[in-house]
Amino acid sequence: MTAFNDNSATASQRGRHWFDTLTAEMDCREGAVPSLRIADGEIAGRACRFLLVQADPDSRYPRARHGEVGLLEGWGLAEAIDDAIRADADTPIRRALIAIVDVPSQAYGRREEALGIHQALAAAVSAYARARLAGHPVISLLVGKAMSGAFLAHGYQANRIFALADSGVQVHAMGKAAAARVTLRSEEELDRLAADVPPMAYDLESYASLGLLESLVEVESADAPSGADIDRVRTVLAGALRNIQPGDTGLSRRLDGDNRQASRRVRELLREQWSA
Amino acid sequence: MDTLNFKRPARAEAIRPALVGYVGSGDLEVMIEPSSAGCADIHIHTSTDGSEARWRQVIELIESVMKLPVMRMDIHDFAATPGVIRLRIEQALELAREDAA
Amino acid sequence: MTTRTQTGFIDLSARKRIAALLDEGSMRELLTPFDRLTSPWLERQGIVPQFDDGVVIARGTLDGTAVVVAAIEASFQGGSLGEVGGAKIAGALELALEENRRGNPTAAVLLLETGGVRLQEANLGLAAIAEIQSAIVELRQYQPVIGVITGPVGCFGGMSITAGLCSYLIMTREGRLGLNGPQVIEQEAGVAEYDSRDRALIWGLTGGAQRHTSGLVDAFVEDDVAVVHQSVTACLSLGVPAEHRSDAIATPLARLQQVDTREQIDAASALQILTQGAAK
Structure with missing residues (x-):
């Protein structure tokens, strides 16, 4: 027998810890699926809905038992967000959506492909984007891994993305071992290349240089947040909620990073040529 | 990956920008633009290291049947054979000269 | 009897595909290869770039x-x-959106032949996909x-x-549509879960006919x-x-919550679940 990536022993508890402590006084709403946690409350007087995807060891989908974003998680997120959009449709101040992100990957499996996991994740992406466009401030807090399709579905559509300043926080398109196999390189080679190519790197500082993060949040413990850590994160969230003005519904502020010059140049030239 | 540059004697003639091919395995893209350099200024990016002599040969072979125009030529090569390289360069030259006169 | 010459779409390059779709003489390419906007990241990894970076806009x-x-x-x-x-x-897409806001209806067509994020530019590919999705x-x-997904590559990864x-x-x-490529699933989950060499299985589950x-x-x-x-x-x-x-959430969510996963899935049972819900 060959051993395959089995996260069962290492399913991260970080998301759960941060969600539990941040939402301790809030109303927990039953999600459509057990891997989805939803809580409604307030941050600095602004109504908020917190959302978390966490491990469900009993999921009926065996390839989505360790915190992966799978079929149920994608559609379930969409349902929870869509519910908030409909509930607030007639109110001028719409509740914020706060995604606590600790997702190791999308679910890799036969059932997932057969039953259209791409469509499930599209449902979540669409719901987050529609919420943002409808004036719900959407904020992501990265407390652990934020990988690939899982992050696209849960977090990447946010107005503001914050990350704990901790080496356990990682954003990437593919885990290092798998990326090495796919690009026919060793992990050491990948690290050497990444030193000169920030978008390939696995460290948070390189990711921050791309300009996609609003800021890094210093904490005492990313694994077991202290009271001071929770206060700090609440302050950051409150600041973001004050900062997101009505009409600030796009993603263009992500284009300012030092290492996104080409993304800006392309848009600049496209605009020049568009009506030429 | 190697980057090479050849400056070859050329004659002034009317050409227009032209592009052929793509950077897929065993193929290459060849781009031609008018130039004021007074020569055929050929810039090559190739995935095949140590291939300068081979490129020189292909260029000389083309020069043996035609005079190159004054131009800037850019080549992005993904391990194409000399036969494919020659074909793509000739296609690009033909396209650059088409309707240009 | 009329005869018509069939011209394959799959074999056409990206640029020729656009030319074949648009009304004669109406195509205006933006950011052409002559703008030389190549990848700033590939060459430093020893990879030869392409002048249009593999995307044609018109x-x-x-x-x-x-x-x-x-x-x-x-x-x-x-x-x-x-x-x-x-x-x-x-x-x-962002400019098309502005055009619509100015009152000039402009639709979009995406010809998707893609494995998803380019791993050599990993996080900037992923970020761009999030921005495409938002737009x-x-x-x-x-x-x-x-x-439009015709093959030969199909549409995978974030772009699915x-x-x-x-x-x-x-x-x-000939087109395929799926989140994860067969080799990656096999690597992550094992050959019993997904055999990347089993073409019948893969086309049966993710090919255009089944989709x-x-x-x-x-x-x-x-x-x-x-x-x-x-x-x-x-x-x-x-x-x-x-x-x-x-955005049609309720039905698929309800159906997927009732799937019996004791048996591995096949094309017929997937079809049943997606169109009528799990068999009682």
Whole structure:
């Protein structure tokens, strides 16, 4: 027998810890699926809905038992967000959506492909984007891994993305071992290349240089947040909620990073040529 | 990956920008633009290291049947054979000269 | 009896695909290869770039309707999206959105041949895909965004999620649509879960025929320029759908909550679940 990536022993508890402590006084709403946690409350007087995807060891989908974003998680997120959009449709101040992100990957499996996991994740992406466009401030807090399709579905559509300043926080398109196999390189080679190519790197500082993060949040413990850590994160969230003005519904502020010059140049030239 | 540059004697003639091919395995893209350099200024990016002599040969072979125009030529090569390289360069030259006169 | 010469769509390059779809003489390419906007990241990894970074953008008309078309070139780096190619698509959709806001209806057509994020530009490819997705959700409120997946590569990775956001999807038998590529699933989950060499299994689950009969795409067409053109035109004429596939949440969620996963799935049971719910 060959051993395959089995996260069962290492399913991260970080998301759960941060969600539990941040939402301790809030109303927990039953999600459509057990891997989805939803809580409604307030941050600095602004109504908020917190959302978390966490491990469900009993999921009926065996390839989505360790915190992966799978079929149920994608559609379930969409349902929870869509519910908030409909509930607030007639109110001028719409509740914020706060995604606590600790997702190791999308679910890799036969059932997932057969039953259209791409469509499930599209449902979540669409719901987050529609919420943002409808004036719900959407904020992501990265407390652990934020990988690939899982992050696209849960977090990447946010107005503001914050990350704990901790080496356990990682954003990437593919885990290092798998990326090495796919690009026919060793992990050491990948690290050497990444030193000169920030978008390939696995460290948070390189990711921050791309300009996609609003800021890094210093904490005492990313694994077991202290009271001071929770206060700090609440302050950051409150600041973001004050900062997101009505009409600030796009993603263009992500284009300012030092290492996104080409993304800006392309848009600049496209605009020049568009009506030429 | 190697980057090479050849400056070859050329004659002034009317050409227009032209592009052929793509950077897929065993193929290459060849781009031609008018130039004021007074020569055929050929810039090559190739995935095949140590291939300068081979490129020189292909260029000389083309020069043996035609005079190159004054131009800037850019080549992005993904391990194409000399036969494919020659074909793509000739296609690009033909396209650059088409309707240009 | 009439005879018609069939011209394959799959074999055409990205640029020629656009030319084949747009009304004669209407195609205007933006950011052409002569703008030399190559990837800033590939050369430092010893990889030869391409002048258009594998993405072609053009404005034009399709049966008189103003459209912007983005086509991914399957032959360059597996149709993968890096910073430049991703920004070309996102930027074009953003400008189409502005055009609609100014009162000039402009639809979008995406010719998707892509393995998803280009791993050599990993995080900037992923970021660009998030921006493409945001632009689609916004643009499709005004005008349809139509995705076309004909093969040879198919549509995978983050861009399969992008496909799931389109107003309409068109596929051929040769096209495939899935989140994870077969090799990656086999690596991650084992050969018993997904055998990447089992072509019948893979096409049976993710090929255009199955995706169409199970309702995950709207049109199933043959590999023929005229037929693809006709299908895109038909989708355009339908306008913005009353509800996008990505937003019809209740039914798929309920069906997927009832799946019996003690048995491994096959194409027939997947079809049953997706169209009628799990068998009682």
